[in-house]
Amino acid sequence: MTQLLKLQDVGLERGVRQLFTGVQLEVAAGELWQLVGSNGSGKTSLLRAVAGLARLGVQGSITCCPSMLFQGHLPGLKSALTCRENLLWHASGGVAIPLSGIDHALAEVGLVGYEDTVLGQLSAGQQRRVGLARLWLSKASLWLLDEPFTAIDVDGSAMLEQQLLRHCQNGGAVVFTSHQPTAVAGLRVLDLNQYAA
Amino acid sequence: MTQLLKLQDVGLERGVRQLFTGVQLEVAAGELWQLVGSNGSGKTSLLRAVAGLARLGVQGSITCCPSMLFQGHLPGLKSALTCRENLLWHASGGVAIPLSGIDHALAEVGLVGYEDTVLGQLSAGQQRRVGLARLWLSKASLWLLDEPFTAIDVDGSAMLEQQLLRHCQNGGAVVFTSHQPTAVAGLRVLDLNQYAA
Amino acid sequence: MWAFIHKFGSPPWFFRFASTAVRWLLPVVIGALVFGAVWGLLYAPPDFRQGNSYRIIFIHVPSAVVALAGYYVMASAGLVSLVWKIKMADTAMRAVAPVGAALTFVALVTGAIWGKPTWGAWWVWDARITSMLILFFLYLGVIALFEAYDNKAAAAKACAVLSLVGTVNIPIIYKSVDWWYSLHQPASIKFTGETAIDASMLYPLLVMIAAFYGLFALLVLVNMRTELLATYRQSAWLRSELG
Amino acid sequence: MYFDSVNAALTMEGHGAFVWSAYVITFLVLAFMLVQPLLRGRRLARAIRAEQRRQAAELPAEGGGHAP
Amino acid sequence: MQPDLLKFLGFQAQRHLRGALRRPGDIVNPLVFFLMVVTLFPLGLGPDPDVLADLAPGIVWVVALLSSLLVSGRLFQSDFEDGTLEQLALAPHPLALSVLAEIASHWLLSGVVLALVSPVFALMLNMPGQAIPVLMASLLLGTLCLSLFGAIGAALTVGLRRGGVLLSLLIIPLTVPVLIFGTSAVREAVLGYDPGSWLALLGALSLVGLVVAPIAAAAGLRISLEA
Amino acid sequence: MQPDLLKFLGFQAQRHLRGALRRPGDIVNPLVFFLMVVTLFPLGLGPDPDVLADLAPGIVWVVALLSSLLVSGRLFQSDFEDGTLEQLALAPHPLALSVLAEIASHWLLSGVVLALVSPVFALMLNMPGQAIPVLMASLLLGTLCLSLFGAIGAALTVGLRRGGVLLSLLIIPLTVPVLIFGTSAVREAVLGYDPGSWLALLGALSLVGLVVAPIAAAAGLRISLEA
Ligand code: HEM
Ligand SMILES: Nc1ncnc2c1ncn2[C@@H]1O[C@H](COP(=O)(O)OP(=O)(O)OP(=O)(O)O)[C@@H](O)[C@H]1O
Ligand SMILES: Nc1ncnc2c1ncn2[C@@H]1O[C@H](COP(=O)(O)OP(=O)(O)OP(=O)(O)O)[C@@H](O)[C@H]1O
Ligand SMILES: [Mg+2]
């Protein structure tokens, strides 16, 4: 089984606060991990450190496979562009994606008929769904998702869980945070509260 | 029982889409209402119409008591100000609140020790909690809350539910939206999907 | 009175009114324009100081006068739309802006062309010219604001607020530009206006001014009618109207 | 007529280019302002009529489709 | 009610000032721009002191107008984006009052500061000393007008993407009288005449603005919230 | 790799431009804005054609400077606030390239547009005809420099609450040479001399900027993301 992410004795300091210490984690292909912890326990900070966005104040060693997708609290979408245009640029990293692929992804997240709607005119949940459509376009093996279920309705959550499972079955791995208990077969949980400093 | 909100045959049109029609609702003091509906069904639009923020495209009649608190998707907080400063201005509507009251509210939402931290340096959930601290400072009788549970952890959600119940017991009323099923005694549910046009 | 306003505010009634009015106005206005232009260009005698270049006056002054009046029409429509929330007033306001801007543009261009033989420069910073340029900017502002909104109902309200603020300002702007000019007045520019105009030039000018007012009404009505077609394309009354 | 010849009317003692260009520009601009919405209106009206005819044709056809 | 409203006004202004002081850049940057641009003119015109002194009122005023406009475009932006505006619109006090507070604090941080440092510019441009108090007074009044008109434009464009240039399009024509009155006052003072009437005109314009702008801006903000 | 990078560059620029082109107003509005601003100068300085002609190079350049700098201060603001910057930083292509694309599109929509309409200003300000090509060329090169340096400042200050001042104070002096070279080129042309050396200096400055700015700005953005 290929290993996609390894945390050795990772700790994190923000400002003057030591958030947590001694986190050990190995994520192999096919695994689905939920990161839990109370508000302010450091989940977002940890995910950003793994992605390589913020390494200041991080102790220990993080080894992460380079083929990685990160979706943070912020959607990274432009409210002046349409759904299609947002994805055309967003998911690609410079490689042109055929429009049919984008429309397919938008259909998967339940946005048929909104392809050419400007993002700013969608509801909160619909906007989050556009961001999630990246998951149907991504070729990365490790997904790091910060609260992907936010603002998503019940049907949407089920659909998203399906997609996470599918990715794991296809040899990828997912680390996501969520405050809701998630009932998915084979889910592993890392509770940051246990490592609180 | 005093009536705090009355919707008669309310419909809503956004752009060229008719979102829903014929919504009837009476909210009396002491009632706790959850507004549900799939993404894009018009919950946010309805709450904003009730609050009087957006009446374009609204059909039917809305009668709402003037003593009302609205908390939308956006927190209405300044990330450059501290928690205390944010609340000092935010909850007041021009009436100075004693600092002790603010610190008490911040303690209720679990932010002891963060009173003088700049909001931008808090985690997503902690920022939402600062917004929710308004509920401990408000004197309004009708609360309109759009997805108040977003980004709040398990303990925080329990605490928030308690506060909503307490407000209803004290003769207030709450209308909130949430995609998570909420297990609270006496909860009433309005499903917007049933009124979809 | 109220019934009349109400009728005017109803899209079906107005659509019918505009269609009829356009059919009648179109030949009348075009006829008057051609008549006035031929009179002014070919039959009126030349000015004793400026020679033939003054013939531009027959389009320059009417366009300038009507453009200025147009702003007040637009602002009035804005007031009606804000106070009485009559939808047709929104449509009217939206229709006036491009027409007014076009007329202002015409006044500026013809003035500039006139300036070359008269003052030897395409452009000088004379008080009236500057005021006209500012009026052009005011129109462009309203158009740009309208285009910037996605929600056209909100756009109309925003433009109404803007044009009302503009109306409060127009007299102040005009006065201040006058003062500005009289403070500086360089020796090299002499404005020839303000001379008594001969009847042989006045009559074609009056004809053209009337024709331009008619043209303004015509353009606004055509724009409004088209706007109604676009807005109400789904609605039953429009279909029966066209059917 | 003030001018003696067509040529005199065109040159206007040296001012012809200015006067005529001013008139031409004016009438071009104003004609555009008139024709553009008229054409757009005609196109819209045609589209609306076509849609109406399509729907009128569809309704009985749909009824017939369910008949057998 | 009256003292209550005043208290509210002060309260709101305090909030803005506190927020702005957290970002000193927002105050200092326009000043530095101003300084730089004023320095540029001698560079561009050649340093003949007489020419400069002649043009100084115009230069200072045009630059003041531009920097004021470009700054006030963001007046309500952050309040709109973080939801503060919704709360203000629902507050028990009239929205126009909050707008007034916002404008006042913006003016304190931009216009008043600019007026206070303007003697430096006057010296750089060789303006005669007797004109300096008039320059300061005209800038004080004039920037208030500019902030007031700017607020109307900012309110109408706050919800729009790329409102920046649009705002200037709406507002520049309205600010022409301010510019004319301001430069005229300073020119008269430079030439040794009495600038009183021009300053009075500026004052009158400020009064008109103080009445019109909060109401128009509040209406604009409500429209922006609807869109 | 090379063609791939180029493709990426074009792709990114296309994204920005499409966002802008979605509304024709985004192209037209800056034009009108520049026109309005140029109008302000005669109102401030008086309508004498000779004086205006003398000042024209300075005037046009001040407009270019003010609009370019005050706009480019916000260059990365929205990308930062909506999370686009995070995604760019994690993209397989170098961040500097995305930055370059962003600068290029900003320049196309402001600087190039300004240069293209500058002949109108020259006409309105009574500038002699032979200076117009030089004016256009100097504005093309100069606004590119301004955008490049502005981007460095914008990148370093994008996430900051405090301290933004210091950094912009550091960047602003870098733009002074641009102004001097630009106005000098146009003045020489107006006086009938050869402006070639000034234009060459502007070109050299642009080249330096093209190499330095994307790298420096990318580094600045990564630092801003850490904070
Ligand atoms: C761009 C240039 C120009 C603009 C924008 C302009 C604008 C105007 C306006 C707005 C009016 C109407 C004023 C009113 O009715 O109160 C007007 C009238 C007039 N203009 Fe011009 N003008 C320009 C150039 C010229 C030139 C070059 C001449 C001729 C030498 C000229 C001669 C006149 C005359 C004779 C009148 C009518 C007489 C009067 O009302 O005093 N204009 N112009
Ligand atoms: N500014 C807008 N302009 C036009 N249409 C809009 C605008 N905002 C929302 N809509 C449309 O209105 C509909 C309802 O949006 P609303 O935000 O009320 O939904 P919601 O029920 O709150 O959804 P969610 O659960 O995702 O928050 C959506 O289909 C959306 O596309
Ligand atoms: N920019 C910052 N500067 C300083 N401290 C910060 C900053 N951002 C977050 N923190 C602190 O780091 C801690 C962890 O924040 P983080 O966002 O990682 O929490 P989280 O587990 O994601 O919480 P949530 O469930 O609320 O999203 C918090 O206590 C917060 O105060
Ligand atoms: Mg988090």
Ligand SMILES: [Mg+2]
């Ligand atoms: Mg919602």
